[in-house]
Amino acid sequence: MNAKESAAPGIVHDTPVAGPQQTELWGSDAIAAMLRELDIPYLALNPGASYRGLHDSIVNYLGNSRPQMLLCLHEESAVSIAQGYAKVTDRMMGAVLHSNVGLMHATMSIFNAWCDRVPMLILGATGPVDAAKRRPWIDWLHTATDQGALVRDYTKWDNQPGSVAAAHEALLRAAQIANTAPRGPTYINLDAAMQEAKIGAPPPLPDVTRFRAPEPVMPAASLVQAAAKLLSEARNPVILIGRVSRSEAGWRQRVALAERLQARVLTDLKTGASFPTDHPLHSAPPGTFLPAAGAKVLREADVVLSLDWVDLAGTLKQAWGAEAVRAKVIQVSPDAHSHRGWSMDYQGLPPTDLYLMCEADAAVGPLLEAVKSRPAIAPATATPAAPAAADAVSIRAMAQALDAACAGVDVCMTHVPLGWNGQYRYFRHPLDYIGQEGGGGVGAGPGITVGAALALKGSGRIPVAILGDGDFLMGVTAFWTAVHYRIPCLVLVANNRSFFNDELHQERMAKERARPVENKWIGQRMADPEIDLAMMARAQGAEGIGPVTRVEDIRPAIERGLAAVKGGAVCVVDVRVLPGYDTNMSGSASSQKR
Ligand SMILES: Cc1ncc(C[n+]2csc(CCOP(=O)(O)OP(=O)(O)O)c2C)c(N)n1
Ligand SMILES: [Mg+2]
Numbered sequence: 320m321n322a323k324e325s326a327a328p329g330i331v332h333d334t335p336v337a338g339p340q341q342t343e344l345w346g347s348d349a350i351a352a353m354l355r356e357l358d359i360p361y362l363a364l365n366p367g368a369s370y371r372g373l374h375d376s377i378v379n380y381l382g383n384s385r386p387q388m389l390l391c392l393h394e395e396s397a398v399s400i401a402q403g404y405a406k407v408t409d410r411m412m413g414a415v416l417h418s419n420v421g422l423m424h425a426t427m428s429i430f431n432a433w434c435d436r437v438p439m440l441i442l443g444a445t446g447p448v449d450a451a452k453r454r455p456w457i458d459w460l461h462t463a464t465d466q467g468a469l470v471r472d473y474t475k476w477d478n479q480p481g482s483v484a485a486a487h488e489a490l491l492r493a494a495q496i497a498n499t500a501p502r503g504p505t506y507i508n509l510d511a512a513m514q515e516a517k518i519g520a521p522p523p524l525p526d527v528t529r530f531r532a533p534e535p536v537m538p539a540a541s542l543v544q545a546a547a548k549l550l551s552e553a554r555n556p557v558i559l560i561g562r563v564s565r566s567e568a569g570w571r572q573r574v575a576l577a578e579r580l581q582a583r584v585l586t587d588l589k590t591g592a593s594f595p596t597d598h599p600l601h602s603a604p605p606g607t608f609l610p611a612a613g614a615k616v617l618r619e620a621d622v623v624l625s626l627d628w629v630d631l632a633g634t635l636k637q638a639w640g641a642e643a644v645r646a647k648v649i650q651v652s653p654d655a656h657s658h659r660g661w662s663m664d665y666q667g668l669p670p671t672d673l674y675l676m677c678e679a680d681a682a683v684g685p686l687l688e689a690v691k692s693r694p695a696i697a698p699a700t701a702t703p704a705a706p707a708a709a710d711a712v713s714i715r716a717m718a719q720a721l722d723a724a725c726a727g728v729d730v731c732m733t734h735v736p737l738g739w740n741g742q743y744r745y746f747r748h749p750l751d752y753i754g755q756e757g758g759g760g761v762g763a764g765p766g767i768t769v770g771a772a773l774a775l776k777g778s779g780r781i782p783v784a785i786l787g788d789g790d791f792l793m794g795v796t797a798f799w800t801a802v803h804y805r806i807p808c809l810v811l812v813a814n815n816r817s818f819f820n821d822e823l824h825q826e827r828m829a830k831e832r833a834r835p836v837e838n839k840w841i842g843q844r845m846a847d848p849e850i851d852l853a854m855m856a857r858a859q860g861a862e863g864i865g866p867v868t869r870v871e872d873i874r875p876a877i878e879r880g881l882a883a884v885k886g887g888a889v890c891v892v893d894v895r896v897l898p899g900y901d902t903n904m905s906g907s908a909s910s911q912k913r
Contacts, residue, residue: 329777330804332387335378347372347514348380349483349521353490356527359386359413359440361404361773363397363800365424366390367417369444369461372514374415386413389773389800391766394421396797398428398504399756399766401439403733406591406753406767407774409564411438411497418445418461422469427760432504433473434664435757436562436657438497439504440490441474447512448479458511466508472661477506482513484522491530498532500678501657536653538675538682546624546649546673547689553622556582556693557602557646560593561628562654562679565749569680573626574598576683581693582624585613588735589629591754592746604741606902607755609637620646624686625669626679627652632667644670651675651682664758712870712896714813717785718743720874721811724881725783733771734764734784736813737820738900750780761818762793765810769801772808781809781884788814788845788852791891795855801889802860809884810891811877812852814866815898817844822898856891865893 350373354362366374377388391397397414404412416422422443432439445466447453453462463469467477476496480486486509493505538546550556558577563569573594577584583602584594587609594601603613617623617638623646625631631652635644650671658665675682709716714736721730722744732744732752746752753771756763764786772782791812801808817840825839853863862883867876873894880890 330773330806333383335383338379344518344521345372345376345514346483346486346516346518347376347509349518350486350490350509350514351376351381352521352524353487354413355381355385356524357440357490357494359411361389362386362413362415362442363389363391363400363770364415365392365394365397365417365421367421367444368457369418369446369511370415370442370509370514372511373442373444373509389804391800392796393794394424395428395762396766396769396794396800398425398432398439398441399763399794400770400773400797400800402428402432402435402437402757402763403753403767403770403772404774405437405439405770406435407565407731407750407771409566411440411494413440413442415442418443419463419466419469420461422466426470427758428763428766429470429504430473430662431756431758431760431763433662433758435754436501436503436654437757438502440493440497441504441506442509443506444509444511444514445479446510448510449512452512467506470506472659474506475503475657477508479508479510480513481510483518486513487522487525491525491527495530495532500535500653503657535681536677538651538677538685540685542673542675543682543685543689546675547686547691549622549647549649549673550580550582550624550686551691551693553580553693555620556580556622556624557617557620558582558584558624558626559628559631559634560584560586560626560679561590563590563593563626564680565591566680567749569683570594570749572683572687576687576690579687579690579692581696583616583620585609585616587629588739588741589755592749592752593626595745595747596741597745597747605746606741607737609634610741614638622647622649624649625651626683627654630666631669635669636667647672649673649675651677651679653678710870712868712873712894713899713901714738714785714896715740715743715901716870716873717811717813717894717896720877721783721785724874724877725781728881729780730783731771731775731780732784733768733782733808734786734790736785736787736790738813738902739785740902750775761787761790764790765794765797768808768810769797769806772801772806773804776806781881782807783809783811785811785813787819788812788816788850789818791852792845792850792855796859798856798861798889798891799859805887806889807884807887808889809877809880810856810889811880812891812893813896814852814893815896816846816849817898819843819898819900823900852893853891856889859889861889861891863891863893865895867892867894
């Protein structure tokens with residue numbers, strides 16, 4: 320193996336030796352060529368015989384570049400890496416999963432990517448579909464009828480093409496569908512025999528520019544006018560900003576719209592940074608659930624503009640409870656195109672007075688042109704107050720130390736832990752924070768961080784994750800991939816040595832049933848032995864710092880970590896926080912089962 324720095328993105332390229340000039344081609348060569356046409360930059364994968372043909376084609380036919388393979392130690396992290404990459408770039412990369420078994424490992428992260436509405440091309444394989452061509456035992460184990468059924472309910476489209484020509488069309492369609500809003504993962508299952516069949520001349524590659532995703536759908540002028548009228552004449556308009564692109568131009572337009580309308584703005588932690596959280600119109604700290612201050616702001620609204628807010632119905636319910644929602648609701652979202660039967664990630668059905676079924680980014684520009692300025696309002700009463708300095712080793716203390724250590728440094732928060740309070744840190748740029756994992760699946764934080772860091776490499780912005788220890792431990796081997804390919808990132812673990820979120824659930828149960836609350840730790844705490852997270856980081860080749868057990872040691876540890884990351888390292892800091900949250904992580908009764 321010959322590993323060297325690849326020139327462009329500066330990540331390590333495992334460079335194959337050149338073979339003799341070849342005249343013969345195989346089915347998977349033609350499929351690989353199509354991946355290059357589609358400009359798929361990377362394929363995160365864990366290997367398997369079902370796609371040994373494609374694997375060979377990527378390495379020996381394409382020279383392992385465009386796309387380049389990223390070896391992952393678990394399929395779940397392969398898909399999470401692709402998710403993190405898309406969260407930063409709004410662009411798709413690929414993941415390759417071995418037969419039914421690799422696909423089964425990946426299901427959790429595919430569900431996350433689906434709920435997060437990120438584009439992704441997932442390739443898989445099966446077979447040989449022709450039973451006469453199967454090796455005994457293993458090929459039978461790893462062949463499934465209708466393999467795509469495993470993930471059909473949380474992918475946008477899947478297909479099992481029967482020929483190379485059909486595979487070309489399937490790849491074009493998969494890319495087009497994945498990149499059409501609402502975006503999402505698509506899955507193509509490649510028959511092993513088709514990959515390994517000799518082909519004569521490769522079928523000509525189509526002009527991919529003729530099969531692109533459509534331009535964003537624009538809202539009808541009459542709807543824009545009607546929405547603008549409602550907003551311009553409102554006494555107290557409120558804008559809820561949810562799923563939006565990472566574009567800076569889009570960010571500026573949203574700020575301009577809010578300012579022209581003098582509308583109060585709410586954002587949340589489920590989705591990436593979408594509005595400056597220190598702007599006087601930003602009216603409550605972002606949370607996973609609506610904080611009380613946000614509910615109050617919303618309740619006072621007479622017109623609500625929802626820019627693809629995740630769970631609009633649930634949020635309105637938090638403000639108005641069982642009462643009818645008194646505000647007029649303008650819903651901007653294409654999301655219902657992805658609403659189907661199996662998964663309820665579509666959330667409750669919100670009352671909607673005007674429905675612009677397009678992406679938020681497409682609607683804001685026309686709305687900005689159409690609205691009239693409203694007089695300035697007094698700054699929001701609920702502007703976040705600076706939280707008190709932490710005196711215990713807590714997530715708050717970590718956030719404060721990070722703030723101090725990162726003064727003047729551009730940071731991308733690739734993840735925040737469950738106990739994060741939106742007051743801990745301001746977001747002032749679309750890449751200051753990229754949102755949560757989408758499907759509430761713990762274990763995605765490491766992979767998402769590595770994928771985001773891959774996308775950010777060379778940008779000057781430093782990826783920083785704060786992960787729960789449970790999240791870290793489920794996905795830790797993703798950091799080996801980061802180390803191997805030289806993808807720097809800083810990881811701070813809020814290590815409460817527990818799946819603490821669920822201790823709170825056990826506490827609630829115990830109280831409700833008059834049983835001993837002291838037992839809430841059982842089946843939750845990772846103690847005896849305590850796990851050495853810094854050592855686990857070092858085992859992946861990363862730098863490991865900690866355990867940090869005193870408040871005054873957090874900042875120096877983060878500064879050491881930052882310096883290491885600026886020097887190109889992956890660095891994990893284990894901070895032994897006390898169990899406890901100072902944020903509302905419960906929502907309403909039905910949303911407590913996270
Ligand atoms: C895949 C998956 N398994 C289990 C859960 C249930 N769950 C929700 S939060 C949580 C605890 C996560 O632990 P950690 O990351 O350490 O954060 P903490 O709760 O300690 O703040 C668990 C197990 C889940 N959401 N997803
Ligand atoms: Mg924990």
